[in-house]
Every structure is written in structure tokens, then in C-alpha cells.
Amino acid sequence: MKPHTDSDGAAVLRCLDTGIPRTANRGASRPSSSARTPREASAAASTASTAGVRRRMQAQRTRDTRPELELRRFLHALGMRYRVDRAPLPGMRRRADLVFGPARVAVYVDGCFWHGCAHHGNRPARNSEYWEAKLDGNRRRDADTDAKLTAAGWLSLRVWEHEPVEDAAARIAASVRRRLPQRRVRHSDEVGLK
Ligand SMILES: [Zn+2]
Numbered sequence: 001m002k003p004h005t006d007s008d009g010a011a012v013l014r015c016l017d018t019g020i021p022r023t024a025n026r027g028a029s030r031p032s033s034s035a036r037t038p039r040e041a042s043a044a045a046s047t048a049s050t051a052g053v054r055r056r057m058q059a060q061r062t063r064d065t066r067p068e069l070e071l072r073r074f075l076h077a078l079g080m081r082y083r084v085d086r087a088p089l090p091g092m093r094r095r096a097d098l099v100f101g102p103a104r105v106a107v108y109v110d111g112c113f114w115h116g117c118a119h120h121g122n123r124p125a126r127n128s129e130y131w132e133a134k135l136d137g138n139r140r141r142d143a144d145t146d147a148k149l150t151a152a153g154w155l156s157l158r159v160w161e162h163e164p165v166e167d168a169a170a171r172i173a174a175s176v177r178r179r180l181p182q183r184r185v186r187h188s189d190e191v192g193l194k
Pocket of ligand 1: 117118119120121160161
């Protein structure tokens with residue numbers, strides 16, 4: 001799949017013009033990252049009184065979104081190996097989009113709308129109370145997830161869907177490599193050279 005390109009020719013994860021998440025897979029109803037349960041989705045759908053909001057909701061899904069697939073393709077090309085859609089911590093049901101176990105890095109591809117990106121995270125005027133609560137809740141849950149991961153010795157890396165995919169992949173690869181155990185260091189520890 002060829003990445004979408006912006007006016008500068010840089011590959012981007014998604015279209016930037018409207019800030020409304022788009023996917024080629026209309027009809028898939030699962031929202032991304034933290035807005036996930038079917039119950040939430042149907043509650044949201046019953047509140048979605050405008051066609052625009054309904055469309056936006058219907059365009060959501062949790063995994064294998066186009067931004068995620070693009071990111072995975074770039075990471076794979078960089079030689080990175082990872083698990084997809086896994087819960088990084090035992091006892092925490094929330095799943096990360098990508099998990100690098102040995103490096104303890106969890107990656108979340110955050111949709112601009114659902115996770116309140118500063119550039120495209122505009123909130124619908126209709127049903128504003130519902131959306132305030134919903135989107136604030138998402139942000140609180142993201143922060144809580146990050147805190148739990150940090151406390152367990154993990155790094156939570158968040159990538160915006162609007163971020164150029166090559167930049168995002170390079171950032172992730174650098175963090176993962178930095179956090180992988182290095183044999184030489186361990187060897188020098190063992191022989192008392194530290
Ligand atoms: Zn954005």
C-alpha cells in the first residue's frame with residue numbers, strides 16, 4: 001500500500017484536512033486505542049444525532065487501521081519485530097497497538113479526534129456534554145495507562161495519526177534499540193569493570 005503523501009511529499013499517516021479520522025474500511029465500528037468496547041460504541045451511536053458524527057464514529061476501528069498498517073510496514077522494514085494488539089502488563093486489560101516485549105516499549109497510535117490532538121482534536125458542537133465527558137475520559141485513561149506502564153518499568157510511546165509515518169517509525173525504533181539490554185555492558189558488569 002502506498003502511503004498517502006502531503007503537499008511536501010512526506011508520507012503521512014492520515015489525511016489532515018478535516019481532522020476527521022478516515023479509513024478505507026467504512027462499517028467497521030471499533031474505535032481506536034482507548035475508545036473500544038462495543039457497549040461504548042452503541043451508546044455513542046445512539047447519541048450521534050448528526051450524519052457527520054455518525055460517519056465519524058462508523059469510521060473508527062481498533063486495530064489494523066491504515067495508520068497502524070503503514071507504521072507496521074515501516075517498522076518491519078527497519079528490522080523491528082513486535083506483537084500487535086496486546087496487553088503489555090498482566091492484570092491490565094488495556095491493549096497497546098504494538099508491544100516490544102524485550103525492550104518493554106508499548107506503542108499507541110492515537111487518533112486525532114479520539115485522543116484530542118492539539119491540531120485536529122476539535123470537539124463536535126452537537127451533544128457537547130456527551131463528547132466532553134467521552135473525550136476527557138479518553139485522555140484521563142491514556143494518562144493513567146502511561147502512568148501504570150511507567151510504574152512497571154515500561155515506556156509508553158504515543159504516536160499521533162497525523163505524524164509522518166517514517167518519523168514515527170524512526171522514533172519508535174530508536175527508543176526500542178536504546179532500551180534493549182546490551183551484552184557488552186552486562187559482560188563488563190559481570191567481570192567487575194563497571
Ligand atoms: Zn492530529
